[in-house]
Amino acid sequence: xxxxxxxxxxxxxxxxxxxxxxxxxxxxHALGIKNISEAADGDAGLREMRNHTPDLILTDLSMVPTDxxxxxxQVRTAQNSPNPYVPIIMVTGHTxxxxxxxxxxxxxxxxxAKPITVNNLIAxxxxxxxxxxxxxxxxTYFGPDRRRRKTKDFTGPWRRHDDTSEGVEVR
Amino acid sequence: xxKDKAAPGATIIDVDQYPPxxxxxxxxxxxxxxxxxxxxxxxxxxxxxxxxxxSHAVRGYIEILExxxxxxxxxxxxxxxxxxxxxxxxxxxEAVGRLADGLYKYVDTATRLEASVDAxxxxxxxxxIARASTTASEAKAYGEAVATxxxxxxxxxxxxxxxxxxxxx
Numbered sequence: 260x261x262x263x264x265x266x267x268x269x270x271x272x273x274x275x276x277x278x279x280x281x282x283x284x285x286x287x288h289a290l291g292i293k294n295i296s297e298a299a300d301g302d303a304g305l306r307e308m309r310n311h312t313p314d315l316i317l318t319d320l321s322m323v324p325t326d327x328x329x330x331x332x333q334v335r336t337a338q339n340s341p342n343p344y345v346p347i348i349m350v351t352g353h354t355x356x357x358x359x360x361x362x363x364x365x366x367x368x369x370x371x372a373k374p375i376t377v378n379n380l381i382a383x384x385x386x387x388x389x390x391x392x393x394x395x396x397x398x399t400y401f402g403p404d405r406r407r408r409k410t411k412d413f414t415g416p417w418r419r420h421d422d423t424s425e426g427v428e429v430r
Numbered sequence: 431x432x433k434d435k436a437a438p439g440a441t442i443i444d445v446d447q448y449p450p451x452x453x454x455x456x457x458x459x460x461x462x463x464x465x466x467x468x469x470x471x472x473x474x475x476x477x478x479x480x481x482x483x484x485s486h487a488v489r490g491y492i493e494i495l496e497x498x499x500x501x502x503x504x505x506x507x508x509x510x511x512x513x514x515x516x517x518x519x520x521x522x523x524e525a526v527g528r529l530a531d532g533l534y535k536y537v538d539t540a541t542r543l544e545a546s547v548d549a550x551x552x553x554x555x556x557x558x559i560a561r562a563s564t565t566a567s568e569a570k571a572y573g574e575a576v577a578t579x580x581x582x583x584x585x586x587x588x589x590x591x592x593x594x595x596x597x598x599x
Binding site: 264265268276278279281282285286288289290291314315319321342344346352373374375376377378380381384385387388389391392393394395396397400404 | 439440441442443444445448449450451452453455456457458459460461463464465469470472473474475476477479480483484487512513515516517519520522524527531
């Protein structure tokens with residue numbers, strides 16, 4: 260299969276630390292993604308998205324003035340978002356669980372834990388290519404389906420008309 | 431039965447209803463590329479090259495942090511702790527990252543809630559960061575133990591700040 264089949268793939272890296280940005284760029288390039296844009300915070304990321312619509316985004320969580328959660332929410336729900344379905348991988352380090360949950364609820368597709376390893380990054384990229392997730396749209400959420408596996412012990416909350424007591428699919 | 435309990439329904443947008451990341455042929459080519467040993471070798475070389483640069487950067491941030499401790503420059507302490515916590519693990523200095531994270535959480539929270547900061551908590555963290563960053567073995571043996579102790583201290587301090595700030599007037 261010719262490499263040119265995916266050569267148009269464009270990634271956006273949103274990260275406030277110049278060294279971490281360079282690391283992510285370097286890794287993506289080594290993995291075959293040649294078109295990479297960068298932004299130092301969420302606002303700059305949104306501006307960059309409008310210039311070069313990316314096919315996937317890697318974003319940090321803690322940035323000022325606009326962090327990765329607010330950025331993700333904007334990408335998913337802003338009226339003028341260039342691509343609300345774009346896969347977003349959030350790079351997380353020493354973060355409290357509530358912030359990670361808030362990121363998930365803002366519509367993050369995958370999480371990549373620090374320290375960044377090649378195997379973990381490959382696994383996240385493969386996941387978004389191999390197993391794209393349906394999107395869920397409701398009053399309080401727009402983003403990838405958060406139910407990842409079936410569980411028979413799930414007792415609610417029942418949010419969907421097709422949820423059944425036989426067990427729901429939890430992604 | 432479950433339908434009776436259902437909250438207002440959500441609309442599910444299936445994967446074939448929005449544009450794919452890559453078409454089938456390109457996706458297969460990309461997955462093949464990702465699975466190649468050469469690809470992962472190339473990426474690991476890139477990671478290793480950057481690790482040296484990151485390690486230098488972290489040591490530079492630590493120097494600024496130590497200087498900020500001497501001048502009691504709180505905004506710089508917050509800024510440098512943030513930089514270190516994000517980078518240290520990729521320089522192989524996980525304990526330094528944990529210590530910087532604790533320092534950041536403590537000083538940032540106290541400052542945002544306009545509580546006074548305990549200078550001893552700050553200096554304990556910065557001295558531990560400096561010591562844990564000296565060598566890899568030092569970082570592991572000393573850093574991990576101190577990071578655990580200090581994270582308990584930070585939790586205790588933050589609880590006290592929260593209690594004080596939520597106390598009814």
